[in-house]
Amino acid sequence: MKMGRSFLLHFLSVLTFTTFFLVSQTGPATGLPLATNSRWIVNEISGKRVKLACVNWVSHLEVVLAEGLNKQPIDAIVGRISSMGFNCVRLTWPVYLATNNSLASLTVRQSFQRFGLAEAIAGIEANNPSIIDIPLIKAYQAVVAGLGKGKVMVILDNHVSNPSWCCHNTDGNGFFGDKYFDPEQWIEGLTRMATLFKGHRNVVGMSLRNELRGPRQNEDDWYKYMQRGAEAVHSANPNVLVIISGLHFDTHLSYLRNRAFRLTFSGKLVFEVHWYSFIDGKAWESENANKVCGWVGDNMKTQSGFLVKKGFPLFLSEFGVDERGTNENDNRYLNCALAVAAELDLDWALWTLAGSYYFREGVVGLDEVYAVLNKDFNGLRNATVLHKITSLRHSFQGPGLSTSRSHKVIFHPATGDCVVRKSQSGPLALGPCSSSDAWHYSHYENTLTIRGTPFCLRAQEVGKPAQLSKDCTAVDSKWKPISDSNLQLSTTTGKNDTVCLDVDSSANEVVVNACYCVSEDSWCDPSRQWFKLVYSTRKPKAGSFSKMMITPTNDGLAD
Numbered sequence: 001m002k003m004g005r006s007f008l009l010h011f012l013s014v015l016t017f018t019t020f021f022l023v024s025q026t027g028p029a030t031g032l033p034l035a036t037n038s039r040w041i042v043n044e045i046s047g048k049r050v051k052l053a054c055v056n057w058v059s060h061l062e063v064v065l066a067e068g069l070n071k072q073p074i075d076a077i078v079g080r081i082s083s084m085g086f087n088c089v090r091l092t093w094p095v096y097l098a099t100n101n102s103l104a105s106l107t108v109r110q111s112f113q114r115f116g117l118a119e120a121i122a123g124i125e126a127n128n129p130s131i132i133d134i135p136l137i138k139a140y141q142a143v144v145a146g147l148g149k150g151k152v153m154v155i156l157d158n159h160v161s162n163p164s165w166c167c168h169n170t171d172g173n174g175f176f177g178d179k180y181f182d183p184e185q186w187i188e189g190l191t192r193m194a195t196l197f198k199g200h201r202n203v204v205g206m207s208l209r210n211e212l213r214g215p216r217q218n219e220d221d222w223y224k225y226m227q228r229g230a231e232a233v234h235s236a237n238p239n240v241l242v243i244i245s246g247l248h249f250d251t252h253l254s255y256l257r258n259r260a261f262r263l264t265f266s267g268k269l270v271f272e273v274h275w276y277s278f279i280d281g282k283a284w285e286s287e288n289a290n291k292v293c294g295w296v297g298d299n300m301k302t303q304s305g306f307l308v309k310k311g312f313p314l315f316l317s318e319f320g321v322d323e324r325g326t327n328e329n330d331n332r333y334l335n336c337a338l339a340v341a342a343e344l345d346l347d348w349a350l351w352t353l354a355g356s357y358y359f360r361e362g363v364v365g366l367d368e369v370y371a372v373l374n375k376d377f378n379g380l381r382n383a384t385v386l387h388k389i390t391s392l393r394h395s396f397q398g399p400g401l402s403t404s405r406s407h408k409v410i411f412h413p414a415t416g417d418c419v420v421r422k423s424q425s426g427p428l429a430l431g432p433c434s435s436s437d438a439w440h441y442s443h444y445e446n447t448l449t450i451r452g453t454p455f456c457l458r459a460q461e462v463g464k465p466a467q468l469s470k471d472c473t474a475v476d477s478k479w480k481p482i483s484d485s486n487l488q489l490s491t492t493t494g495k496n497d498t499v500c501l502d503v504d505s506s507a508n509e510v511v512v513n514a515c516y517c518v519s520e521d522s523w524c525d526p527s528r529q530w531f532k533l534v535y536s537t538r539k540p541k542a543g544s545f546s547k548m549m550i551t552p553t554n555d556g557l558a559d
């Protein structure tokens, strides 16, 4: 082909642009900076959704150093963070690290010596010799840089003012004007941190203040100071998302229904919410789990979840459970919270990474049972819990996904998996939500059909696998969500038995069984029968059975 000169120039400039674009795509952590588009967090350049799947990493306690550096090299911890499936870290910091020079300039060694932590010092010397004699603020920067090298995004979270464990109503760090919480100092701290990390491309957001709380809290001051803080951060570093926490330990944001949060800039505002089991005391273990999931889920939507419908991103920036699996209150809550987080397709950050603390609340080496990592930071605490949680990495909706007609996926929060076909006509099993078919739930027919196929879901017999069938008029093809949680999918068999969709725990096969724990029982856990129909517009990847389809000898394809 013969090219004219101007065409060639044009071609070259396109080429240059493309090259630049490719380079910027493969830079530290892809797709940055971030911005917002309605309720979605997106790559500012491509406009595509970037779903935050973060883990919290504590760095705000008395010694002011990211936990675990006495146990493992920074790079090893960062490697684990991404191999566990997280793409980002919410890294905490205390205001004084940014505003008190005599604190920020203490070396790591000096900071630990103040608390007599000789063993931790030896551990840091062995695992991270390059940081032991540098100032605390440089060590914080080294952790952020280490995360950047590992392509992990960072949200700088101002957790407290005075370095210490958080959070109590009366700890002096709860609200503007509390003993340690001087609003002017806070603004100065935010400005300094925003400025300091301006050049770090992997720093994508700043959480302005963790869990506002305590006797001084009020909406007027919340608006006044949070708006000022947001403006201060944005003028110092216009690239970062500005993330705003609500009142009552970041569980209440409902006042935003009636009073707007006004800013001079747009495209960067995100709200954050926290959700734990203990917010509702022991309700989860003392009452029926369907009932509790019903009212607690409604509360969450009224207090904060509504924001996504109003066009704001909502970041579930703290949630988590005792990973030993022995806290029934936590276990039941988690299944419900995962169903809601999948339904609303929220960005999220798990509490927490660090398996132990150098020094927390007066205890040396305190074990953290809410952590994904064990106390030596060299392995998982509970792979089952991690799998459930990281299933939420999957984006169900949002700009730039390869899209199809809206449909449903059938999410099973107790495992974090979705209902998938093992071959063209079944059986059905649990698998990655990315392998889900496009299910369609008809509110008129009450049928669950698979788009592009003649199949619908049928119960057939109690204790047997659920079936795919072409006869979608049978009584056992009519499904309805039942119970206060709406999470049990129920139908009636030809023999007139009421049944619910269930999972055969050994085979991971989708079966039907008698419905259990529907409303009265508080002693039993219905979560094996919990399935959430999650709205999705994401083009389904062909299920694993499609590979079998091109292998004509495969038994799975009898019809």
Ligand SMILES: *[C@@H]1O[C@H](CO)[C@@H](O)[C@H](O)[C@H]1NC(C)=O
Pocket (backbone or CB within 6 Å): 096, 100, 101, 102, 103
């Ligand atoms: C600054 O930090 C140092 C070292 O931790 C501490 O002794 C001092 O009280 C702090 N100053 C203020 C004003 O908080």
Ligand SMILES: *[C@@H]1O[C@H](CO)[C@@H](O)[C@H](O)[C@H]1NC(C)=O
Pocket (backbone or CB within 6 Å): 323, 324, 325, 326, 331, 381, 382, 383, 384, 385
């Ligand atoms: C992991 O948590 C599950 C509950 O989700 C529990 O049944 C299991 O025993 C836990 N495993 C370990 C190793 O703690």
